[in-house]
Amino acid sequence: MGIRLSISVVDRKLLWGRSANRCAWPACNQRLALNLLNPEADILRDHGAVIGEEAHIRSARQIGPRYDPQYPREKLDTYGNLVLLCPTHHAIVDKDEGAAWPTDAVENLKATHERAVDEATSATDLAVRDLEELLVAQIANWEIKARLATWRAMTSHLNNVYPQLRQDEADGLFELGAWLLERRWPDGYPRIVYAFENFRQVLTCLLELIGRSFEAKGQIFELPREHKRIGWNASLYTELISDFNVKANVVWLLTMELTRAANLIISAVAAELDPLYRLTEGYVLLQDGDAFWGIELSRLQHPTPKPDSVPQVYSLQALIDRTRVELDGGDPRSEPDIDLYAVDVSEWARPTD
Ligand SMILES: [Zn+2]
Ligand SMILES: [Zn+2]
Structure with a gap:
C-alpha cells in the first residue's frame, strides 16, 4: 500500500516535506515520487521513479507490524505515526510483522533522517x-x-x-x-x-x-x-x-x-x-x-x-x-x-x- 487517502493535507505535507521526499532508511536516500494513483503512478514507475510509501509506524491492524492497542485510532494516519520509505525498505521494516523493527527503532530512523535533512537544508529553504x-x-x-x-x-x-x-x-x-x-x-x-x-x-x-x-x-x-x-x-x-x-x-x-x-x-x-x-x-x-x-x-x-x-x-x-x-x-x-x-x-x- 503506497499512499493512504485517509491522510490529511497537513499530515502529508509534514511527512513528505520534513523527509525531503526521500526514504528515511539510513544511506538509502532514494528520492520518492508521490503516488498519484493509477495510472499515473504506473507510468512514473515504468519510467524508473520509485513511488514513496507512507508507512505506518504502528499498524492499524491487530496482527500488523508494531500494533499498539493503546495508540489512539484517530492518530494512526497522522504524521506522528507515519514514516516515508521506499518499497524495499518498507518491506524490510515490516518483515515478520516488524519483529526486527520495534516502534522506537522506526521512530529513531525517522528522527535521524529528518535531522539530517534539516542540517542539509538552507535556512531559506527551511523558512x-x-x-x-x-x-x-x-x-x-x-x-x-x-x-x-x-x-x-x-x-x-x-x-x-x-x-x-x-x-x-x-x-x-x-x-x-x-x-x-x-x-x-x-x-x-x-x-x-x-x-x-x-x-x-x-x-x-x-x-x-x-x-x-x-x-x-x-x-x-x-x-x-x-x-x-x-x-x-x-x-x-x-x-x-x-x-x-x-x-x-x-x-x-x-x-x-x-x-x-x-x-x-x-x-x-x-x-x-x-x-x-x-x-x-x-x-x-x-x-x-x-x-x-x-x-x-x-x-x-x-x-x-x-x-x-x-x-x-x-x-x-x-x-x-x-x-x-x-x-x-x-x-x-x-x-x-x-x-x-x-x-x-x-x-x-x-x-x-
Ligand atoms: Zn507498513
Ligand atoms: Zn529506501
Missing part, C-alpha cells in the same frame, strides 16, 4: 518549508471553520424557501469571516491566495445581508416575512413580499456562489500544494430541500481565474438591485423566475461606482 506547513494548517483550519463536512446541511438551510441558518451556523460563518480577514498568505501560491480572497469577498457579501436582514427566532436566524405581519394593505403587501422575494433570491445566489468559491479553493490547493487533496471527499455540493442542486457539478465550479487577476469586491447593493430588475420588481406572484445556475453572480454584484 519556505515552515511557511508551507503553516499554509496547509490554515487550509485545514478553513475546512473546519467553513464546516465543509456539513456543507450540504448548512446550504440546505440557506436554500430553504424561507432562508434561514441555525444560530451556531451563523456564528460560525461570522467567525470564519473575521478569521479570513486576519489571515496572511505566503507568496508563491497565487491560485490559493486568489481563491481564499474570492471566498472571503463572497462570504462578506452574504454576511452583510444576513447581518442586515435576518432576524433571530429562538435558535434560528431567518429572513423575516414582514408581509405576513401587516394588516390588509395591498400596495404595502406587494412591496414587502417583493422585497422578501428579492432578498431570498440573493441568499440563494450567494449560497451557490459561496459553494463555487469553496470549490475554487479545493481545486487551487490540489493544483499548488497536494494533488491528492480531498480526493475521497471531493468538491462540496449544495442541497436544496431534499434534492441536490449539485448533481451537475460543473455548475458549481468557478472558472479558473486568469493569471494576475485580483478577486473583485461583491457589492450587496448592486446584487440586490440587479436581482430586483431581473425579477421584474420582485413580486413572486408575477412569476419571472431566475435560472439561478445560469447567473454570473460576480457580474451581477459588480460595484457600480
Whole structure:
C-alpha cells in the first residue's frame, strides 16, 4: 500500500516535506515520487521513479507490524505515526510483522533522517518549508471553520424557501469571516491566495445581508416575512413580499456562489500544494430541500481565474438591485423566475461606482 487517502493535507505535507521526499532508511536516500494513483503512478514507475510509501509506524491492524492497542485510532494516519520509505525498505521494516523493527527503532530512523535533512537544508529553504506547513494548517483550519463536512446541511438551510441558518451556523460563518480577514498568505501560491480572497469577498457579501436582514427566532436566524405581519394593505403587501422575494433570491445566489468559491479553493490547493487533496471527499455540493442542486457539478465550479487577476469586491447593493430588475420588481406572484445556475453572480454584484 503506497499512499493512504485517509491522510490529511497537513499530515502529508509534514511527512513528505520534513523527509525531503526521500526514504528515511539510513544511506538509502532514494528520492520518492508521490503516488498519484493509477495510472499515473504506473507510468512514473515504468519510467524508473520509485513511488514513496507512507508507512505506518504502528499498524492499524491487530496482527500488523508494531500494533499498539493503546495508540489512539484517530492518530494512526497522522504524521506522528507515519514514516516515508521506499518499497524495499518498507518491506524490510515490516518483515515478520516488524519483529526486527520495534516502534522506537522506526521512530529513531525517522528522527535521524529528518535531522539530517534539516542540517542539509538552507535556512531559506527551511523558512519556505515552515511557511508551507503553516499554509496547509490554515487550509485545514478553513475546512473546519467553513464546516465543509456539513456543507450540504448548512446550504440546505440557506436554500430553504424561507432562508434561514441555525444560530451556531451563523456564528460560525461570522467567525470564519473575521478569521479570513486576519489571515496572511505566503507568496508563491497565487491560485490559493486568489481563491481564499474570492471566498472571503463572497462570504462578506452574504454576511452583510444576513447581518442586515435576518432576524433571530429562538435558535434560528431567518429572513423575516414582514408581509405576513401587516394588516390588509395591498400596495404595502406587494412591496414587502417583493422585497422578501428579492432578498431570498440573493441568499440563494450567494449560497451557490459561496459553494463555487469553496470549490475554487479545493481545486487551487490540489493544483499548488497536494494533488491528492480531498480526493475521497471531493468538491462540496449544495442541497436544496431534499434534492441536490449539485448533481451537475460543473455548475458549481468557478472558472479558473486568469493569471494576475485580483478577486473583485461583491457589492450587496448592486446584487440586490440587479436581482430586483431581473425579477421584474420582485413580486413572486408575477412569476419571472431566475435560472439561478445560469447567473454570473460576480457580474451581477459588480460595484457600480
Ligand atoms: Zn507498513
Ligand atoms: Zn529506501
